[in-house]
Amino acid sequence: MKRLLCFAPLLLAFCGPLASAQNADWHREFPGFKIAGNLYYVGTADLAVYLIKTSKGNILINSDFPQDVPLIRNSIHQLGSDYRDTKIILISHAHDDHAAAVGQIQRETGARVMVMEPDAAWVQSTASGHPGARVDRLLHDGDVVELGGAKLTARLTAGHTPGCTTWTMQVQEGTRKLNAVIIGSPNVNPGYVLVGNTDYPRIAQDYESSFALLLNLPVDLFLGAHGSYFGLKGKYERMKLGGPNPFIDPAGYKTYVTERRDAFRGEWERQKMHPGSPAP
Numbered sequence: 275m276k277r278l279l280c281f282a283p284l285l286l287a288f289c290g291p292l293a294s295a296q297n298a299d300w301h302r303e304f305p306g307f308k309i310a311g312n313l314y315y316v317g318t319a320d321l322a323v324y325l326i327k328t329s330k331g332n333i334l335i336n337s338d339f340p341q342d343v344p345l346i347r348n349s350i351h352q353l354g355s356d357y358r359d360t361k362i363i364l365i366s367h368a369h370d371d372h373a374a375a376v377g378q379i380q381r382e383t384g385a386r387v388m389v390m391e392p393d394a395a396w397v398q399s400t401a402s403g404h405p406g407a408r409v410d411r412l413l414h415d416g417d418v419v420e421l422g423g424a425k426l427t428a429r430l431t432a433g434h435t436p437g438c439t440t441w442t443m444q445v446q447e448g449t450r451k452l453n454a455v456i457i458g459s460p461n462v463n464p465g466y467v468l469v470g471n472t473d474y475p476r477i478a479q480d481y482e483s484s485f486a487l488l489l490n491l492p493v494d495l496f497l498g499a500h501g502s503y504f505g506l507k508g509k510y511e512r513m514k515l516g517g518p519n520p521f522i523d524p525a526g527y528k529t530y531v532t533e534r535r536d537a538f539r540g541e542w543e544r545q546k547m548h549p550g551s552p553a554p
């Protein structure tokens with residue numbers, strides 16, 4: 275199967291400057307910890323991986339790169355679960371920093387992989403050198419992934435990739451039900467073409483629809499594909515001090531999504547004025 279994203283202007287961002295866009299936190303160790311209820315953080319200092327514990331095994335959202343898998347495995351063990359009990363793997367979107375090791379984790383655990391349909395070809399491909407995964411279920415907007423009482427809803431928030439997925443779930447924390455939102459990505463990467471993109475003609479409309487959707491979701495726990503979206507490091511430090519859970523941050527969510535929407539619109543307007551000039 276043709277690798278979905280490795281051609282054309284859109285692709286500068288995926289195959290080119292991705293390396294230069296990475297920061298030191300991508301592969302930096304970070305402690306695994308409980309966010310709330312059965313929802314845990316098991317990623318690096320910036321590449322977020324979420325563990326959802328259930329009575330029938332665990333769900334993992336994102337794999338990061340193969341080099342990050344030992345850290346993910348350790349965090350899962352430190353939190354009292356078995357890596358081999360991973361039953362389902364989901365992703366935020368089909369880019370290496372979130373999904374390059376999906377095939378590896380699938381082979382090591384036997385987990386089923388479920389991906390939003392437009393991102394599935396990338397996940398199955400071995401073209402970029404990472405192990406392709408077998409996609410067991412194609413997802414569409416609103417589909418629910420269930421395991422052992424946990425229910426996650428896949429929301430299509432396309433633009434960043436055509437199958438970019440925001441995951442939502444309700445987490446029971448004490449007597450309170452919290453709405454968790456894990457943003458897929460609201461960002462326009464360097465090299466992205468928003469006007470006259472022949473590989474992804476709907477890209478700008480998709481971003482607009484995604485921002486409208488994100489701004490209408492009920493949110494308590496503000497989370498995302500990168501720790502930098504929601505201030506992972508600072509909130510983790512605050513959490514250690516006790517008091518209210520700092521990841522409960524609906525105001526921070528709204529500010530972040532609105533700021534990203536305005537940044538997208540600014541770039542879209544710029545490209546309308548200068549067609550053929552991709553995002554810097």
Ligand SMILES: [Zn+2]
Nearest residue numbers: 367369434459
């Ligand atoms: Zn990305």
